[in-house]
Amino acid sequence: MMHNQDNNYIQQITGKSKLLGVIGHPIEHSLSPVMHNAALAKLGIDYVYLPFPIAPENLEIAIAGFAAIGVIGFSVTIPHKQAILPLLTEISPIAQAIGAVNTVTRQGDGWVGTNTDVEGFIAPLQTTYQQDWSQKKAVILGNGGAARAVVAGCVQLGLAEIHVVGRNVSKLKEFRQSWENSIFADKFQVHAWDELPKLIPQAHLLVNTTPVGMYPHVDESPLSAEEMVKLPLGAIAYDLIYIPKPTKFLHLAEKQGAITIDGLEMLVQQGAAALKIWLQRENVPVEEMRQSLKNHLGL
Numbered sequence: 001m002m003h004n005q006d007n008n009y010i011q012q013i014t015g016k017s018k019l020l021g022v023i024g025h026p027i028e029h030s031l032s033p034v035m036h037n038a039a040l041a042k043l044g045i046d047y048v049y050l051p052f053p054i055a056p057e058n059l060e061i062a063i064a065g066f067a068a069i070g071v072i073g074f075s076v077t078i079p080h081k082q083a084i085l086p087l088l089t090e091i092s093p094i095a096q097a098i099g100a101v102n103t104v105t106r107q108g109d110g111w112v113g114t115n116t117d118v119e120g121f122i123a124p125l126q127t128t129y130q131q132d133w134s135q136k137k138a139v140i141l142g143n144g145g146a147a148r149a150v151v152a153g154c155v156q157l158g159l160a161e162i163h164v165v166g167r168n169v170s171k172l173k174e175f176r177q178s179w180e181n182s183i184f185a186d187k188f189q190v191h192a193w194d195e196l197p198k199l200i201p202q203a204h205l206l207v208n209t210t211p212v213g214m215y216p217h218v219d220e221s222p223l224s225a226e227e228m229v230k231l232p233l234g235a236i237a238y239d240l241i242y243i244p245k246p247t248k249f250l251h252l253a254e255k256q257g258a259i260t261i262d263g264l265e266m267l268v269q270q271g272a273a274a275l276k277i278w279l280q281r282e283n284v285p286v287e288e289m290r291q292s293l294k295n296h297l298g299l
C-alpha cells in the first residue's frame with residue numbers, strides 16, 4: 001500500500017493490475033479517480049482507476065484502444081455521454097430512455113453502456129426520506145444533461161407530477177422533443193422560467209440541476225430569497241452541486257424550513273453503482289468513497 005496526496009491508501013500497481021477509468025475532455029477536475037481508487041484500495045483488489053483525457057475527435061480510436069488493452073470498464077463524462085452511444089454493442093433501457101451513458105463495461109467482444117446517475121440521484125431520497133411519492137410534485141430547475149437523469153429518477157420514484165423549468169424556450173422545446181420516443185415521454189411537463197411563481201408553492205421536491213451557485217460563484221442561486229419564500233414548509237430542496245456546502249440555494253431553502261440534500265451523495269452513489277457493475281459485486285465500500293471525496297474537497 002502507498003499513500004496519495006490526500007493521505008488515502010492506494011493499491012500498488014502490478015503486472016496483473018486490471019484497468020478501469022474515466023473518459024472526458026477536460027478530465028483534470030474529475031473526482032471519480034479519488035473515490036474509485038479509495039474503494040479499490042479498501043477492497044484490496046488489483047485494479048486501478050485512471051483519468052483519460054480524450055478529445056471528441058479521438059473517441060472512436062480511444063475506445064478501440066481500450067478494447068485492445070483489455071480495459072474492464074470506464075465512466076463517461078462531458079462531452080462523451082451521448083457521443084459514446086454508437087460505439088456500444090448494447091445500451092441499457094434506462095440509458096436509452098435518457099439518451100446518455102455514464103458507465104461502460106466490456107462484455108465479450110463489445111461494450112455495454114448504462115446510466116447510473118438515475119440510481120445516484122434517487123439513492124438519498126430513498127434511504128433518508130422514505131415516503132409515498134405518489135401524491136407529490138417535483139419541480140426541476142434546468143433542462144441540461146443532469147436534468148435528464150433527474151426526470152427519469154422522479155418517474156422511477158412515482159411522483160404524481162414532474163415539472164421541468166428552463167430559461168431558454170427553444171432549448172426547452174428540444175428537451176421535450178428529445179424524449180418523444182422514450183418511455184418517459186408523457187410523464188413530465190415543461191415550463192418557461194416565468195411560470196416559477198405558480199410552481200414553487202406546489203413543490204414537494206425542488207431540484208436544482210443548473211450550475212448556478214457552483215464554486216466560485218457561491219453568492220448566486222437559481223432562485224432569489226423572495227422566490228424561495230414560496231416553498232412549502234417541509235419540502236425537500238435538492239441541489240446537484242456539491243461545492244460549496246451548502247450552496248446559497250440550499251441555504252435559502254433551509255431558512256424556509258425545507259429538508260436539504262446536496263450533490264455529494266449522488267456523485268458517490270452513481271460511482272458505487274458503476275463499481276458494482278464492473279466488479280460484479282453486490283457490495284462496494286461506499287463509506288470509503290464518500291470519505292475520500294470529503295477529504296479531497298476539504299468538507
Ligand code: NAP
Nearest residue numbers: 142143144145146147167168171209210211240263266267
Ligand atoms: P448542462 O447540460 O450544461 O445543463 C445546465 C442547465 O442549466 C441548462 O438547462 C442551462 O440552461 C441551465 N442554466 C445554466 N445557467 C442558468 C441560469 N443562470 N439560469 C437558469 N438556468 C441556467 O449541465 P449538466 O451536466 O446538466 O450539469 C448541471 C449541474 O449539475 C452542474 O453543476 C453539475 O456539476 C451538476 N451535476 C452533479 C452531479 C452529481 O453527481 N452530483 C451529476 C451531474 C451534474 P441553457 O440550456 O439555457 O443554457
